[in-house]
Amino acid sequence: MIVIDAKTPVTIRRMLTAYGAKLVEVPLNAADAQGSMQVARMTKSQELAVGIGDWYPCQHKNPLNTDAHELWTAREIVDAFGGAPDAIVIGVSTAGQLGGISRYFKTYYPQTRIIGVDVAGSAIFGTPRHPYKMTGLGLSFVPPNFDPQVLDAAYSVNDAVAFSVCHALAKYEGMLLGASTGAIVATALADTQRFNKPQTMLLLNPDRGDRYLETVYNTDWLAGQNIHILQSDDLVTAISQLYPVSLDLVKSQVSFKI
Numbered sequence: 001m002i003v004i005d006a007k008t009p010v011t012i013r014r015m016l017t018a019y020g021a022k023l024v025e026v027p028l029n030a031a032d033a034q035g036s037m038q039v040a041r042m043t044k045s046q047e048l049a050v051g052i053g054d055w056y057p058c059q060h061k062n063p064l065n066t067d068a069h070e071l072w073t074a075r076e077i078v079d080a081f082g083g084a085p086d087a088i089v090i091g092v093s094t095a096g097q098l099g100g101i102s103r104y105f106k107t108y109y110p111q112t113r114i115i116g117v118d119v120a121g122s123a124i125f126g127t128p129r130h131p132y133k134m135t136g137l138g139l140s141f142v143p144p145n146f147d148p149q150v151l152d153a154a155y156s157v158n159d160a161v162a163f164s165v166c167h168a169l170a171k172y173e174g175m176l177l178g179a180s181t182g183a184i185v186a187t188a189l190a191d192t193q194r195f196n197k198p199q200t201m202l203l204l205n206p207d208r209g210d211r212y213l214e215t216v217y218n219t220d221w222l223a224g225q226n227i228h229i230l231q232s233d234d235l236v237t238a239i240s241q242l243y244p245v246s247l248d249l250v251k252s253q254v255s256f257k258i
């Protein structure tokens with residue numbers, strides 16, 4: 001049983017149904033002032049779990065989310081690199097991946113910089129809240145698993161830049177990747193400009209782009225959302241103008257309680 005909302009794309013609904021899931025939809029009137037449905041979905045999930053007597057995993061609050069990435073993902077990275085990269089760029093989301101990987105590298109490879117990525121409009125880094133179309137990144141609250149102390153840099157990337165990078169990766173590199181990956185790649189490109197020598201960087205790509213064919217890769221949908229895909233020099237300029245969020249601001253955030 002999976003709780004979705006009125007904004008869940010048709011492609012995602014079909015995929016979940018194909019896997020045998022029963023979908024429970026939260027109506028749009030449950031959204032918060034910025035249009036986020038996350039708290040409403042979590043609240044509905046808790047209600048269902050209590051009422052039915054089932055288990056609600058809630059990866060936002062589950063400490064094993066972080067532990068799993070420390071035990072497995074971090075070590076897989078070390079094995080692949082034969083050591084450690086100069087930097088690891090990770091989308092925050094539930095903060096489990098970020099927390100586990102950073103905990104391992106801060107212990108064994110502290111020279112590796114940990115760079116967090118979020119979407120503009122999200123609450124996690126303390127930047128101004130506003131609606132956004134990104135899925136897979138962004139929350140209306142600071143997840144309990146998020147530890148800002150592990151970050152060496154934090155970037156907030158808007159929808160237009162992230163989606164534009166997705167289009168560029170597909171067109172020029174033959175890589176059809178998910179929306180959040182656009183923000184992660186944009187961040188990595190922007191961050192390398194802070195250094196005079198080449199950087200070895202690991203960029204974690206959460207998903208494939210086929211889930212976004214009706215949204216990010218759909219020109220009609222983009223036009224309806226008033227999102228303009230940047231091309232060539234315009235995209236290069238936009239990436240060069242991405243600057244890190246103040247870590248003092250990030251560290252001032254208070255975790256979400258529910």
